[in-house]
Amino acid sequence: MIKHLSNLLLAAFIGCSLPVTGQTVALTPPMGWNSYNCYGSAVHENEVKANAAYMAVHLKKFGWQYIVVDFLWSYDNPPGSNIGNPFQKRLDDGSYIPWLTMDKWGRLTPQPNKFPSAFGGKGFKPLAAYIHSLGLKFGIHVMRGIPRQAVWSKSPVLGATGITADMIADTSSTCPWMNHMYGLDMNKPGAQAYLNSILKLYASWGVDFIKVDDIARPYHKEEIEGYKKAIQQCGRPMVLSISPGETPVKEAEHVKQNANMWRMADDFWDDWQQVLHMFKYAKNWEGQDGPGHWPDCDMLQIGKLSKRGPVGPERYSRFTEDELYTHITFWCIYKSPLMMGGNMPENRPIDLKLLSNDEVLQVNQRGQNPRQLYLKDGDSMVWYSTIRGSGDIYVALFNLSETAKNIKIDFSSIGLKGRVTVRDLWKKQNFGSYKNDYQQTINRHGAVLLRLSAK
Template sequence: MACAHVSIGTAQAAQPVAIAPPMGWNSWDAYGFTINEGQFKANAETLEQLKRYGWRYAVIDEGWYMRNPSGDKLETRDYQMDGHGLLIPDSQRFPSSADGQGFKPLADWIHARGLKFGLHIVRGIPKQAVENNLPIAGSDFRAQDAADKAATCGWDDGDYGVADNPAGQAYYDSMLRQYAEWGLDFLKVDCISDHPYRSSEIRQIAEAIRKSGRPIVLSLSPGPTQLSHAKEVREQAQMWRIANDLWDGWSFTHDHPEDDFPNGVRPFFDYLAAWNSWTGHGGWPDADMLPVGSLRPHPGLGEPRQSRLTADEARTLFSLWAIARSPMILGSNLTQLDADTRMLVNNAAVADLNQRAGAGRPVLAPGFDKDKLRVWVSTPGGSMRPDTVAVFNLTNEPLTVKAPWTDLGLSAGRLHLRDLWTGERLAASAEADLVVAPHGVKLLKVAQFVEARRSPARSPHKPEGR
């Protein structure tokens, strides 16, 4: 698929903030609103052990400013903020913030371990700041000047929108100036890329980051960001969600056709294919976090549990995100890593597939039923020849795939391939002869290429259920 022609700012083009898709961990899938400093540090200590594979961003998701994160409405959650209407960490849950330095001590602790520090916010200005008409730091404006009371978030009652005016820009400037002082590396902004799409606030936050002087990854959420906005989000942010929230299932039944919350793994073959041409050069369509392993003690959806994805579905999830070069953000409780989840996160070859310079793309192979089988290939940077193929079985039964490697997007000739999950080496062959498990994947890398003396005979091939 041809690359999209996009306009990228000069500074970003010269040195992208996210030269590869960000990899790391986020607290939402395991802790919801409730994480505290001790729990965050415990997860970060495990993340430090994984950083050699690329897992580096440690992100506190929504609720870090709530005194009572279990409250059922705004008044009982008790938002903590300073005298300028900026949210600050709750000092009871994050005691290192009690000295008035906010998250700086915690960010310093993270940085000392070779990791990067991230936060989640919901776009907007707190309603309490507007009601009290607090002054905006570094300006002559006040909170009521910056508020767009008609632009509230449909699923979060804490904020008004920020107006598209100098006061609104001043508010976001003051916010990002504070975050830069704390040492922030990653900012996830929610309720902004859809429900509704807030073009003005995307531009304001991106501008505030530039003014802050600190390289901060901007992640837009929740999605689905519409393709009609691709150029703008590509220019302003490094990540943008391409679908509604992903949770631990292959597919979910919804009451209404237009409702895709929550998503299972299955729809992302289409979502990622649709956004494929916008991937790269410091911008990464985001397929959401990886809900694997232990989703405890307070997951953002449902009861505490072990992920309901099968082992094959989890490998499919990791393989698709890796070869499509989506950001890879773990959602599990890292203090409770089981052997299967550790196998996923410790696979250096799969992480490298996601992180290296190059491109992945879907293959529309002749004779294949896309409701049964999908194929992606990856081409390393500086090469014209794909060296990795992912063959996915979308059905509930084992699937036999027999076809020339050329039908699966690889070069003609006798190929020696290695399975990146099992380490198994396939016998040299000019065609595939694979059995793929239900909802499973064969993720294969060319270990050796032998030129064919003549093109192999071509005949129609298609996968067969068995």
């Protein structure tokens, strides 16, 4: 089992290049659940708790630990509503409806109709305490910048005497798909103080993970640095995730120094063509992963999706069973963060099986330096990674074609000599020892994940 593997491997990473945050977070790719793909903006507290309870019972022992509330937790969605219209309307006097739940310092707080335990100004502290009581960690999604309604109301900035929200907002910096926020002008006095104030609030709630949206594309360098600085001073270690992609590859060094995970692509959904595109994005970011910084393929499209939006009707993942195996096999061999997107209490046996194979998850948590070995004519692909402290090699074989196909791995191409023992990690079976190569017929859009051991 790989329970709490990131902590167990801390000593092994001494001497490795750690992020400059001074924190020991995300030493291995974070593993958790995010509410967006199954609930959009309309997730309620009882549903978050139900997913946390499921993880605690079924998945925590395998290393899953983060429960992340995504997208508009300060926005009022009545029980049973769909994602709704995420835009605010500006009234003649300049105010906004619906009015987001916000404190006097211009900091958004949870909407009590969706999160009843937040009533009375408690914020997410009670929900975080419940999740922590299960031995899990709690995360939230936020939009970059400062609420427009805080700018309209000229909310004072905590920690910056005489500074109000309208004095630090960059009103020319807006999100094209949501009109709730303005960007921050990080050159203005008080801008960093505002970020410090919201991160201190999140720390007081018990937040362990923060996903900042509308910041990676376009790449807002100064604001990313601002969130990193705010995390450093908040008094609580937090994972910093930024989205959406496509994060510019030219910013690789900067993002590795300032974030723990960053999206390589826009939102990923249960469509085979998007899987093929993700392979290309991943190749572009090859070699940029390491303890504390991980290119992110986005959430796992497994299980029950889109219960209240945001994309398509309520459904189980449209991936075939072979495509599901390809999906999670690639996320594991590539060492992407693993954030489950489906509503876990509705998991089918196949969904739980995909999330609870300890040997497969070790590929994600223990593999080192994932590389593409080859991509042939767009119909077959092989990736591999090494294993710290071992001469063994993880290898993933992918059939991208429309018919069953024989896929081969030449042992010499990955530095193995002599006879090689082949173990199938999904089946947890040794297939025997082979000389020179191994080949297997793989179903259309299917994958095989192996551990190769040279004698």
